[in-house]
Amino acid sequence: METKKFLLDEKDIPTQWYNIVADMKNKPMLPIHPATKQPLKPEDLYPIFCEECSRQEFNSTDRYIDIPEEVRDVYRNYRCTPLVRAYGLEKALDTPAHIFFKNESVSPVGSHKLNSAIAQAYYCKKQGITNITTETGAGQWGAAMSYAAKFFGLELAVYMVKISYEQKPYRKSIMQSYGATVIASPSMSTKAGRKIITDDPNYMGSLGTAISEAIELATTVPNCKYVLGSVLSHVSLHQTVIGQEAKKQMEMAGEYPDIVIACFGGGSNFSGIAFPFMEDTLTKGTKTRFIAAEPASCPKLTRGRFLYDFGDEAGYTPLLKMYTLGHNFQPAHIHAGGLRYHGAGTTVSQLIKDGFMEATDIKQLDSFKAAMLFAKAEGIIPAPESAHAIAATIDEALKCKEEGTQKTILFNLSGHGLIDMTAYDSYLSGDLKNYDLSQEDIDKNLETILKLQQK
Numbered sequence: 001m002e003t004k005k006f007l008l009d010e011k012d013i014p015t016q017w018y019n020i021v022a023d024m025k026n027k028p029m030l031p032i033h034p035a036t037k038q039p040l041k042p043e044d045l046y047p048i049f050c051e052e053c054s055r056q057e058f059n060s061t062d063r064y065i066d067i068p069e070e071v072r073d074v075y076r077n078y079r080c081t082p083l084v085r086a087y088g089l090e091k092a093l094d095t096p097a098h099i100f101f102k103n104e105s106v107s108p109v110g111s112h113k114l115n116s117a118i119a120q121a122y123y124c125k126k127q128g129i130t131n132i133t134t135e136t137g138a139g140q141w142g143a144a145m146s147y148a149a150k151f152f153g154l155e156l157a158v159y160m161v162k163i164s165y166e167q168k169p170y171r172k173s174i175m176q177s178y179g180a181t182v183i184a185s186p187s188m189s190t191k192a193g194r195k196i197i198t199d200d201p202n203y204m205g206s207l208g209t210a211i212s213e214a215i216e217l218a219t220t221v222p223n224c225k226y227v228l229g230s231v232l233s234h235v236s237l238h239q240t241v242i243g244q245e246a247k248k249q250m251e252m253a254g255e256y257p258d259i260v261i262a263c264f265g266g267g268s269n270f271s272g273i274a275f276p277f278m279e280d281t282l283t284k285g286t287k288t289r290f291i292a293a294e295p296a297s298c299p300k301l302t303r304g305r306f307l308y309d310f311g312d313e314a315g316y317t318p319l320l321k322m323y324t325l326g327h328n329f330q331p332a333h334i335h336a337g338g339l340r341y342h343g344a345g346t347t348v349s350q351l352i353k354d355g356f357m358e359a360t361d362i363k364q365l366d367s368f369k370a371a372m373l374f375a376k377a378e379g380i381i382p383a384p385e386s387a388h389a390i391a392a393t394i395d396e397a398l399k400c401k402e403e404g405t406q407k408t409i410l411f412n413l414s415g416h417g418l419i420d421m422t423a424y425d426s427y428l429s430g431d432l433k434n435y436d437l438s439q440e441d442i443d444k445n446l447e448t449i450l451k452l453q454q455k
Contacts, residue, residue: 004087006249008080013072016064018240020275021233021347023282026354027060028233028346029321032308040318047219048226048317052123056234065237067119074118074151078107079241083249088377090397097400098255098408099393102246102273103380104415109174111383111415112269113144113229116238120227121148131155131224133217135185135210137265137340138164138385139171140415141229146178159185159213161340162205163333170419185210192216192314207266207341208327212314219316230266231311231320231345239272242412247276250410257288257410259396263388264292264301264359267345273412274357281356290357292348293392295339295367297332297435300325301352301359303442309343309449322349326445332435335364335384335423360395362388363434368427370394371417383415384423 021027030039045054056065067075086099104112124132132154136142142158149156158180165172165184175182185205186193192212196203203209211228218226228235250256260277262270270292280286294301300323310327311317324343331340344352351357367384370391375381382390389411400407417424426432 002085002087003253004085006083006252008245008248010076010080012245012248013075013079014067014241014244015072016066017237018244018276018279019059019062019065019237020278020282021060022063023279024350026350028350031318031320031346034310034315034319048215050120050124050127050129050225052127053120053234056237057232068122071119071122075241078114080245081106083246083253085253086378089374092373092377093394093397093401095397095401096404096406097397098406099397100250100253100257100408100410101413102242102410103413104242104269105380105383105413109140109143109147110418111140111144112239112242112272112412113141114147115241115272116229116235116268117141117144117148117227118151119238121145121152121154124154124225124227125152129154129223129225131221132227133157133159133214133224134227134229135159135161135207135214136164136229137161137207138383139168139175140383142180142182143171143174143178145227145229146175146180149180150178156180157214157217158182159187159210161185161207161210167335167422168419174419185213187213189213190216192316196313203330204333206313206329206331208311208313211312212316215312215316216314230268230341231343233345233347235268236271236275236345236347239268240275242269242272243274243276246273246410255408258407259289259291259409261291261293261389261392261396261409261411263339263385263414264294264344265339265385266341266343267348269412269414271345271348273410278351278356291392291396292352292357292359293362293388294359295388296361296363297437298325298340298342299361299437300342300344302361303439305446305449306349306353307446307449311343320346322346323352324449325442326449328448329445332437335420335426335432339385339388360392362391364432365434367391368424368432380413381417381424382413383417384420386414389414
């Protein structure tokens with residue numbers, strides 16, 4: 001029987017993170033102050049983030065950044081993660097494509113999010129910070145940060161998007177099991193939350209809202225900092241352990257990907273799997289395609305605009321040059337809560353603008369259909385977020401079948417769906433639906449942002 005899993009030893013855990021910005025000809029646009037419109041410096045972020053993450057955010061020269069040994073020690077609890085040849089899926093599709101997936105679902109919290117949570121918690125602890133705050137959509141980042149905070153002895157408050165707080169109660173339980181305080185967002189505990197509830201008492205929240213609340217708490221509580229699970233460059237940096245391991249494992253398999261695919265919310269797991277391979281594109285001219293799979297109900301890459309916009313709903317963050325639907329965008333209540341974010345990271349946005357990657361939008365029912373096929377073929381129930389990557393992979397594999405071409409496809413299985421079974425119950429009972437988003441709705445949300453550009 002042919003090898004199915006390609007495994008590395010803990011000695012193969014990367015010793016450095018890959019900083020793609022150093023290899024980009026067109027660097028991401030710098031964040032700017034919303035009042036002065038002047039570019040920010042690392043120290044401008046110190047009131048919100050820990051100092052080392054702030055410095056990493058602006059590092060555009062160092063191609064590789066050392067991973068602290070204390071961080072690698074925690075990585076050893078679950079890394080290196082397996083690379084798997086998806087023979088079952090290939091057979092089910094009757095495709096000549098070779099399909100591989102990097103299985104990040106084997107981490108203690110069931111997703112890739114730990115790769116940055118551990119790093120950020122370590123840097124906060126090293127700086128002497130005692131309290132941290134964050135947001136979470138589907139709960140995967142909140143669970144990861146809860147694990148990391150407990151490991152380094154930090155107190156954590158998590159603002160969980162209210163719709164996910166209700167849809168995914170077990171993720172809340174996981175966070176509480178690790179000792180975190182979990183608050184449904186919007187809440188009455190912050191000025192931002194109270195305003196949003198006053199304006200719309202039935203609003204079920206968004207990642208932008210939860211970020212506003214978490215940042216407000218971080219900037220008003222002594223010795224407290226904010227930690228973020230996606231979007232920003234230092235988060236993408238920490239995730240590159242995924243792709244670096246995958247490159248070694250693909251060499252073991254004797255193949256190199258023609259296509260690399262990951263689901264896309266803010267860009268963290270996409271960056272993690274794609275950037276180390278994109279290094280070869282930028283420095284060696286390889287011709288790999290990189291595809292970001294986002295939900296059709298939150299299509300910032302496929303239908304958004306490349307503009308300066310806030311990263312949160314209340315306007316507490318700097319302005320970021322990114323593909324966005326507008327920070328006032330209210331996403332549909334899809335079960336892929338981790339993908340319900342209005343914007344994309346500045347680095348990923350610049351790369352898609354320059355043509356180094358592409359995006360596709362996936363409807364909710366199509367993502368669950370793909371997830372069911374993958375579960376039957378490979379025995380793993382994927383997270384609803386990861387199901388978007390699987391749907392895009394299936395589309396590409398079927399194109400290979402139609403064209404009679406053999407291509408190697410690699411996708412990131414960013415998390416398992418064992419705590420998302422209520423979503424699968426809804427799908428199996430026929431209660432899930434697709435959400436249509438008109439261009440008129442998108443343009444309306446962007447009107448505010450366009451006015452912001454003109455000031």
